[in-house]
Amino acid sequence: MTPPARELISVCVCTYRRQALLTTLLEVLQGQETADRFGYEIIVIENDLERLCEASVADAARTARIPIRYDCEPERNIALARNRAVRLAQGTLIAMIDDDETPVPDWLLRHYETLEASGAQGVLGPVVPVLPASAPAWLESSGVLDRPRHRTGHAIGTQDMRTGNALLRRPLFTRGDLWFDAALGRSGGEDSDFFARGVAGGHSFVWCDEAVVSEVVPPERWTPRFQLRRMWRSGTIRGQWIHDGRQSWVLAWRGIVLLVGGVVALPVSLLAPTAWRMRLALKLAYFGGVVTAALGWPTLRHRE
Template identity: 30%
Template structure:
């Protein structure tokens, strides 16, 4: 006898499976012998009602009540109640081919050493469009080994290994793990000729969460079988590196979106009904997907077919622009800007220009997360820019300190909304600060050696654009990465511009708190500067124990109250990119 075991949650697809079986098995007289029995394991729970079984199958069928403990437990209940020499497991969402029953009998006429025979699973995909990620994932069943969508085992083989491991509560790894134990017990597993179709179920909003829960099963397999569990269980390399890379790409865009939405909401723009073509998007930063590409490269080399369908979109920095424009329904001007570590300030300059020129009424500026690859870490270390490892990590970032060792990477996204004064006034928006002046210039030098004269030139130009004299600057958010040469060069430029007033303003280093956020640093630090302007304080520089210049009024290890009106924020990047932005607290202190 052959026992067919079908665990079910009562999905509508069950009817199609049972109808197909009824058409092939035919109606059986109650007193006639049969070589087939059908065991339906009803895993729906209590008070679910009776399962509808076609009349032609009634004499073949026995319904078992499951515990609702998952597919592994349901299949165990089924095969332990089975009377057949062979137990064929079928999912309740497959449709057997018209000749499935005949081919099944042929498949199971296998030599005694064969303990399992897998059917062929076909997954239809849309013909006139590209498949979704969910559809592509389901299509992977066609290449899966020993999956229980249609898998037959000798009952003796199941009994020898104790059946499915019920510690795997999901339909994810329990089939491969069982197959491994059956083969290890001395049985052979082969592929048969019978065929089923596995339609793609509609995806729900929770599909990603359910898929990621499978990581717990992977962790259990690793604990049980060691680091080589994929090889031992005859599983493909898997899509986790790809999933990690895709998730990384998504997380980068998500961080940008989260920052933008917070700024958008904080500016009171939801419901403001600003026309989409009057909203601009500027994303500060470049090489934003370097880590994503790095993580994906090995998977692509080993299995090129697993290159994400949207790789060509995700790999471009403009994916951030497109994502943000879609979320905010922005159809005005938009682009990315880059200037190495000065990218954030370059973004502020270009966003301010868009608004000042009347190209848009408001512009959302996002400093996007930059993730370094191991190659980047090594490259910065070779230049001597990166802080050397060792010592207390909390004390590694030391801008303006005599014991500074280089910059410590940080990762953050931040966003600002810049708006035309008239547009902000019309909707009664709270204005936190203004941007009265800015400047951007180059050193005519592609190397990593900063130039005090070039920095002084843009600082002087920004103050002039704002109509400020040196003695009116209350606060300097310095670029201050903690590099040996960079910090000294920046102080030299401040002395050059501010002259006798160089000791008046507070000089601070936000990177002492955040690390160097690279492309987003200028935006992150503009947010920190506005918070200090409006909050009336100066944040600490906690690791400044031995200042390199006693003439400068550095922020100390703790916060200080301060009445601030005008702030200067600098940003300098490799390749001689120099920027300076003036931020001003509104007259009412808002």
């Protein structure tokens, strides 16, 4: 009797001018544990008309144990790149990881086990920041890089959903028509929007705390300016949902109260430690984005 075919996972990686990091990721992905329960392939979509990584991906594919396939999305738009990756994928399950991340050896296996046990449409896991010793102390002590973690199997809301570490069932796309919105492919928020529409459509997503990926935080993200803009942009995504009627005004009203209180506290904050000042400034940036977007005022439109 012929044994049943193993399920195939397509690991989708979208990349833009990170050749060294991408090469490292492709090497690490070759050693994923499967316990002989599934097979996997790797899909690389370069979101760059100049195709700067094509040759290095071809080199990696020639000696790879796990198949690596390459394609290019010429228009600079991460949503289009993600959609292209899913369309190129042959697997019944779609894994997503960023090109600057490194997974633990049993990353896929842990995701797969949680998906099977939960019956959910998708599983997401933690992205752990790695800061070099030369990074400013406030970056770690302020908590700006910290993200919530949950017990494995815990049903999660949209605030915990990102595409940097996920395993999704393919029918979400093919039957649920949940493609990434190209209108958000330059401003950001395409992943939050994707999962919000999924939840609204009745799909469930759970957490796997053992499916860890790490992300080295590069020097260009160490500045207050970068982190403040990041928090503002994150706030504008939520604010836009409020403006569009997809979320209640509770968060915006809370933001208004906190903004007033934060402005009053600013003079006192000048005497506080740097980490405390940055926590306050980052909170003000986030809720500033929420309130301005909810009111329909012009907001930050594109990633740097």
